[in-house]
Amino acid sequence: EAQVTQNPRYLITVTGKKLTVTCSQNMNHEYMSWYRQDPGLGLRQIYYSMNVEVTDKGDVPEGYKVSRKEKRNFPLILESPSPNQTSLYFCASSFGGAGETQYFGPGTRLLVL
Amino acid sequence: LAKTTQPISMDSYEGQEVNITCSHNNIATNDYITWYQQFPSQGPRFIIQGYKTKVTNEVASLFIPADRKSSTLSLPRVSLSDTAVYYCLVGAHYGQNFVFGPGTRLSVLP
Numbered sequence: 268e269a270q271v272t273q274n275p276r277y278l279i280t281v282t283g284k285k286l287t288v289t290c291s292q293n294m295n296h297e298y299m300s301w302y303r304q305d306p307g308l309g310l311r312q313i314y315y316s317m318n319v320e321v322t323d324k325g326d327v328p329e330g331y332k333v334s335r336k337e338k339r340n341f342p343l344i345l346e347s348p349s350p351n352q353t354s355l356y357f358c359a360s361s362f363g364g365a366g367e368t369q370y371f372g373p374g375t376r377l378l379v380l
Numbered sequence: 381l382a383k384t385t386q387p388i389s390m391d392s393y394e395g396q397e398v399n400i401t402c403s404h405n406n407i408a409t410n411d412y413i414t415w416y417q418q419f420p421s422q423g424p425r426f427i428i429q430g431y432k433t434k435v436t437n438e439v440a441s442l443f444i445p446a447d448r449k450s451s452t453l454s455l456p457r458v459s460l461s462d463t464a465v466y467y468c469l470v471g472a473h474y475g476q477n478f479v480f481g482p483g484t485r486l487s488v489l490p
Contacts, residue, residue, distance in 0.1 A: 271423075310480045357423050364472060364474045364476060365477075366472045368429060369469075372423050
């Protein structure tokens with residue numbers, strides 16, 4: 268089954284404790300992206316990757332890191348989480364870019380205390 | 381980049397046809413229009429995509445006028461399970477230039 272998986276689905280952590288949210292897709296997509304969704308603010312892009320070893324900032328990259336060492340995986344790293352990073356996070360992938368059909372993961376709900 | 385606007389919310393009754401419009405005045409030549417559906421605490425799910433005129437699939441139709449400055453998602457005979465937030469996205473198939481609309485919250489009432 269074609270899908271995008273994310274782990275963990277729910278996470279409660281404390282300020283400053285590094286964490287990683289994993290994302291994996293099995294569709295051989297070149298484009299992968301991370302979004303955060305907050306009430307009243309819609310979907311905002313954090314980082315994206317056009318291919319292996321090619322990553323770039325989206326609209327709200329501050330406080331986040333990503334890597335793309337393999338085509339299927341695109342982890343999101345929060346080196347020192349802060350309460351303003353409490354949000355719902357989605358990973359997505361597509362063949363070409365953001366305007367191509369994107370497949371979204373189930374989401375990761377993060378609470379930073 | 382094309383800025384998009386959508387109605388914040390809409391109400392409908394079961395069995396009715398619902399039309400949700402997205403305005404994108406500055407759409408570029410290479411941009412496509414894609415609509416996504418999102419249920420609470422789930423990731424957005426692709427509904428339909430088009431470039432011009434009309435596209436229809438098993439769940440929806442997409443109408444795009446000749447000037448492409450707006451698009452209308454049409455959901456025929458909605459049911460309670462169609463209650464969700466609907467987003468339009470305008471962007472090219474390749475590259476990074478895109479804009480997500482603010483979303484329209486559709487409530488289907490019995």
